[in-house]
Amino acid sequence: MSTPRFPPSPRRPVSTQGPLRVMLLENIHASAQEMLKAEGFEVERLSAALKPEELAERLKGVHLLGIRSKTTVPEEALKYADDLLAIGAFCIGTNQIDLLASSVHGVPVFNAPFSNTRSVAEMVLAEVVVLTRQLFDRSREVHAGQWRKVATGSHEVRGKTLGIIGYGHIGSQLGVLAESLGMRVLYYDVMTKLPLGNSRSVPTLNALLAESDFVTLHVPAMASTHLMMGPEQLAAMKPGACLINASRGTVVDIPALAQALRSKHLGGAAVDVYPEEPEGNSDGFVTELQGLPNVVLTPHIGGSTEEAQASIGKEVATSLLKFVKGGATTGAVNFPNVEAPINPGTHRIINVHRNTPGVLRDINRIVSDLNANIHAQVLSTDANVGYLVMDLDQDVSRQVCEAIAGLETDIKTRIVS
Numbered sequence: 001m002s003t004p005r006f007p008p009s010p011r012r013p014v015s016t017q018g019p020l021r022v023m024l025l026e027n028i029h030a031s032a033q034e035m036l037k038a039e040g041f042e043v044e045r046l047s048a049a050l051k052p053e054e055l056a057e058r059l060k061g062v063h064l065l066g067i068r069s070k071t072t073v074p075e076e077a078l079k080y081a082d083d084l085l086a087i088g089a090f091c092i093g094t095n096q097i098d099l100l101a102s103s104v105h106g107v108p109v110f111n112a113p114f115s116n117t118r119s120v121a122e123m124v125l126a127e128v129v130v131l132t133r134q135l136f137d138r139s140r141e142v143h144a145g146q147w148r149k150v151a152t153g154s155h156e157v158r159g160k161t162l163g164i165i166g167y168g169h170i171g172s173q174l175g176v177l178a179e180s181l182g183m184r185v186l187y188y189d190v191m192t193k194l195p196l197g198n199s200r201s202v203p204t205l206n207a208l209l210a211e212s213d214f215v216t217l218h219v220p221a222m223a224s225t226h227l228m229m230g231p232e233q234l235a236a237m238k239p240g241a242c243l244i245n246a247s248r249g250t251v252v253d254i255p256a257l258a259q260a261l262r263s264k265h266l267g268g269a270a271v272d273v274y275p276e277e278p279e280g281n282s283d284g285f286v287t288e289l290q291g292l293p294n295v296v297l298t299p300h301i302g303g304s305t306e307e308a309q310a311s312i313g314k315e316v317a318t319s320l321l322k323f324v325k326g327g328a329t330t331g332a333v334n335f336p337n338v339e340a341p342i343n344p345g346t347h348r349i350i351n352v353h354r355n356t357p358g359v360l361r362d363i364n365r366i367v368s369d370l371n372a373n374i375h376a377q378v379l380s381t382d383a384n385v386g387y388l389v390m391d392l393d394q395d396v397s398r399q400v401c402e403a404i405a406g407l408e409t410d411i412k413t414r415i416v417s
């Protein structure tokens with residue numbers, strides 16, 4: 001766990017006068033833009049990711065940032081983003097964002113934990129059939145005018161074993177779908193998970209690799225999953241088995257996979273995610289897996305369906321709006337979760353501070369010295385920050401807000417009126 005590096009206290013509330021500025025990157029669905037525009041926000045929507053240096057430059061004056069899996073948000077980019085209120089990750093993974101730095105800069109991160117999971121599960125199931133029938137290779141041959149009608153090496157999926165690594169939202173849905181095709185489903189997870197249908201958990205990764213005709217990865221990118229499928233694990237797979245990775249590119253050792261395919265130890269692979277991916281659609285792409293037989297390569301499209309993207313757009317825009325308008329942090333992945341009902345006729349102060357003893361005492365002293373009446377006050381803390389939502393009489397709220405922002409422990413304070 002790295003040590004938090006708090007930014008210098010701003011000594012002023014975040015200005016939310018005038019329309020809030022929103023920057024949406026990576027072709028985020030128009031549904032998000034429409035919802036945010038309808039609130040009077042100024043929305044800029046770009047089709048590709050930005051490199052960290054450019055992001056840092058363009059974040060100045062931006063209140064809300066929307067990204068997907070390609071935009072890396074390092075601490076450097078947050079340093080000068082004084083007005084940034086929140087980040088929306090319009091996807092599941094949040095490994096591309098420095099979550100600790102975001103938290104200590106007072107910036108909650110919201111994602112969409114479920115909305116594209118069905119799309120991934122459907123694509124992986126299709127790939128199981130495509131790989132076992134070598135459909136891509138046969139199709140490529142016919143496109144090239146070659147007629148090669150063969151049954152050798154082609155199989156039904158009925159009765160075959162699907163091994164799922166990571167039995168979370170995607171893995172468990174995939175298991176149910178695979179059983180409908182008559183597959184036997186095994187899974188390996190570091191957590192105890194309820195087996196759905198007839199699926200069965202196995203105690204170790206090796207046990208799963210030894211029994212599966214298809215191995216599919218559905219784990220998050222984290223230190224413990226980094227290169228979890230390396231030469232040893234690939235060698236432990238059944239001869240002729242196929243590997244599918246639609247999780248994160250860091251999970252599979254690509255040179256080792258290429259070698260296992262070239263040596264014909266594995267019968268095929270479908271790969272959707274790569275250790276390094278291009279920022280946008282106009283960039284070129286090279287991987288060692290290109291040109292290998294029975295290898296399906298897709299450009300990180302597991303969650304890219306119209307249904308999933310429209311739903312993610314609405315889901316994350318809703319979280320951002322609830323945070324901007326009422327300070328709700330429910331679902332934020334790096335922040336204490338607080339949601340307080342709106343008190344009509346009051347002004348709401350939203351404050352993020354360093355979690356050190358005595359901050360609430362200092363804040364309440366300010367309120368008391370200014371003779372303000374508190375209508376509601378909710379505080380929640382985590383190891384690094386405290387998050388306070390407080391409803392006050394309207395006549396003194398601005399003075400209270402200025403005074404709280406002047407505290408040594410202040411990270412980010414604003415008023416919603």
Ligand SMILES: NC(=O)c1ccc[n+]([C@@H]2O[C@H](COP(=O)([O-])OP(=O)(O)OC[C@H]3O[C@@H](n4cnc5c(N)ncnc54)[C@H](O)[C@@H]3O)[C@@H](O)[C@H]2O)c1
Pocket residue numbers: 092093113116117120165166167168169170171188189190191218219220221224225228246247248272273300301302303304
């Ligand atoms: N290709 C795409 O477009 C696409 C789309 C959506 C999600 N994803 C990726 O898929 C990942 C999984 O998504 P999800 O919604 O199923 O996540 P989830 O959090 O619901 O499930 C992940 C599961 O992995 C398990 N796990 C963690 N470490 C493990 C380990 N070392 N070994 C075995 N199991 C482990 C967890 O306990 C959990 O059950 C996401 O984190 C994201 O990176 C990719």
Ligand SMILES: O=C(O)[C@H](O)COP(=O)(O)O
Pocket residue numbers: 068069070090091092093094116300301303304
């Ligand atoms: O984390 C995710 O949800 C997936 O990897 C999809 O990412 P994308 O929205 O960048 O396609």
